[in-house]
Amino acid sequence: MKQYTKEFKYNLKLAFPVILGLLGHTFVGFADNIMVGQLGTAELAAVSLGNSFVFIAMSLGIGFSTAITPLVAEADGANNVKDAKNALKHGLLLCTVLGLFLFGVILLGKPLMYLMKQPPEVVELAIPYLDLVAFSLVPLVIFQAFKQFSDGLSQTKYPMYVTLIGNAINILLNYLLIFGNFGFPELGIIGAAIGTLVSRISMVVLIWVMLKQTKKFHKYVTGFNFKKIENQILNKIMKIGFPSALQMFFEVAIFTAAIWISGVLGKNPQAANQIALNLSSMTFMVGMGLGVAAMVRVGNQKGLGNFKDLRRMAQSIFLLTFLLEVVFATLFLIFRHWLPTVYLDVNDTANIVDNTEVILIAAQLLLVAAFFQISDGLQVVVLGALRGLQDVAIPTLITFIAYWLIGFPICFYLGLYTPLKSTGIWIGLLAGLTASAFLLYIRFNILTKKLILNTEE
Template identity: 80%
Template sequence: MFGDYTKEFKYNIRLATPVILGLLGHTFVAFADNIMVGQLGTAELAAVSLGNSFVFIAMSIGIGFSTAITPLVAEADGAGQAADAKSALKHGLVLCTLLAVSLFALMLLCKPLMYLMDQPAEVVALAMPYLDLVAVSLIPLIIFQAFKQFSEGLSQTRYPMYATVIANVVNIILNYLLIFGKMGFPQLGIIGAAIGTLVSRVIMVLFIWLILQKNARFTSYVTGFNFRKLEKKVLSKIIDLGFPSSLQMFFEVAIFTAAIWLSGVLGKNPQAANQIALNLSSMTFMFGMGLGVAAMIRVGNQKGLRNFKELRRLAQSIFLLTLLLEIVFAALFLLGRDWFPTIYLDVQDPVNYVDNMEVLLLASQLLLVAAFFQISDGLQVVILGALRGLQDVKIPTLITFIAYWLIGFPVSFYLGLYTDLASTGIWIGLLAGLSASAIMLYIRFNFMTKRLIRLGSEPQ
């Protein structure tokens, strides 16, 4: 019985690993920015955190919407319908581009909100120009996501990984040159980090399109588009899947963004500590995201084949793999919670010594809570991926809203601002929301798959 699930581990890992590495690449951009900017001081680190909080919300909507492409392509691939897969990519590219430009404009309009959020004045002053450039980078990022989701729908998970690795190399080099003014380049501080992010994301789009075009298997999919001929039926299907998926990701990212803002109310040091803990947690979260994509692909393929018993078995094998992996991450966070934060700050800096010591202590406390929500965070995103593979998105959207905003956020708000728990209380709220989401999403998956198996076994 147990072997029915563990025998799938090898293939699941092989399918998910390139996705995880690609997603880690996105996070590593922020990781590199945080480490390099952290050398400038806690105010600069908090400014990057505040600026990125706006970007993360917009990014979550764009990335969430793009995930609609993967199950459509995976189902078409499973059913042997190549034309439908190409159509999903073409229409997805159009919708993702329009959404990206709209989100960029919306972020510029929302910039003045920083002055109304009770954030430290020096942090806001630094964050405003940083946000301008990072907002532009959303456009190439979301276009890249359309190609990425298409590629993953065809079980080709390596190409997005290659694009992300190259982008990271470019980002780190530009960060080094422009943040600190090395080799004759101007010293731009956090603006240099924003330029590195923008350039690296443009390169990602160009690279993935070129590499897909050069592969004989994919050339016909990514060339010869007639964008003047769009089908309302396909557009509607992508919107029907993509809009709820974007809301799901928005609800989760928004509560973590709310944690950034609530931490900012407590001061620049709590906000900097929150950024450190959030960046570390986001890296382990990418493993869950990658396994969630694997679940979406395998469930989408089996849906195309209408083999619902196998669909359920394959999905549960990925759930089990995720559980075991997240237990390991929880142990790492518990063991390394005092050391990990020291990576981000110059602990020998005499000017910022007092601030840095406070940030290190606070970050260690947050990582203690983060250790406990590793399991629920990983499971909820993998189960969500399986449900997307089933193209079941509306009820899961309601579940994520209830979990994060009716359960998690009130706990964060009250414990963070009205009790002595402060920053730790904010993260206890995150733990509550993630745990509620994991439990309710699994109940939904269990119901849906048992129902499909029952209906599929009935005589037609």
């Protein structure tokens, strides 16, 4: 056991800034939800519906950008500056093109809202909100390219600083523009969208300036010649990036489907789903941060060709994740009735019936969410380790099977055709995440044993 636990300190040190940075992304949604929730359940449901489209596109952008990290980590392990810089340059180009493409797809997909049997008042509020938040994907995906590069060099603190600053900008603009404080116009949920857009543009500018001013990074982030593009490097990034994007897409899409199914049940189940999903997303970021640590450490050891240490370090992160997720599961169980009250104005007598129903449903969902914390955390760290090995094709198939052949049918049937309703949707999510964690670990176990055996021969 000691050979695994002795790695905990370094793994946490590497993962902690990533976790804070990822929590910053999630906290933007948390701040939006709390502030918008004060306007009413229809507004909260509208933000949920609008973000459901954005989250799908965001998953593709962020998933694709993760291809940069293992390439940079492997180059760093082999002390190859040129390859690391090339991974960043070509990654930036591809992420910019992808961000613009995703923005266009969301604009074209807006009419789908009217065909999804969502409450009409929610759709009318969601469409103008979506326009601005969709455009914010472009700077977000560009920021992700810089972030994944920095993570690949094991310098995870710089993206964290930038994300926290961006988060503060978002909260300030929300406060001023949602409610019209200090003489600013009262824009409601449009104010939340403006805050998100401005904060994400600021993050791109800040991370580039910060990396450029840091001696260690200066040689990597300056002197780009975008006229000289190498197809071989583009193909290498796309070979890892597109399957990684699909992996994240399959998971985010099933959670988005849960939002849509909840909308069919009504605005209160949809608002409750959004609360439970937002809380679960924050704890998931701990697993995701540890997944980045697994990707970096595995990528380094792959560059060194040391597969025994690679396996030991990865399994240490799996164990650490399991222990932390058990703690989160316990907190969800204990505080499941109180946590939803943070999102709503419980003293609002005009909406007391709606708010009471939302809190009751959300507490039931958090009961299920407490158990899938463990599966969710484990599947994302094992996936990170496999990305570090640059093994993406089989894991992509596994995530599709787990979420869409196992999880989604259970969500759909239990949510719409049984008395379980919202709780049934989340039982389906639990089934999909558990299947994913189990199958991905089998893949990692087989692959690393094979690599060790081949090295010994």
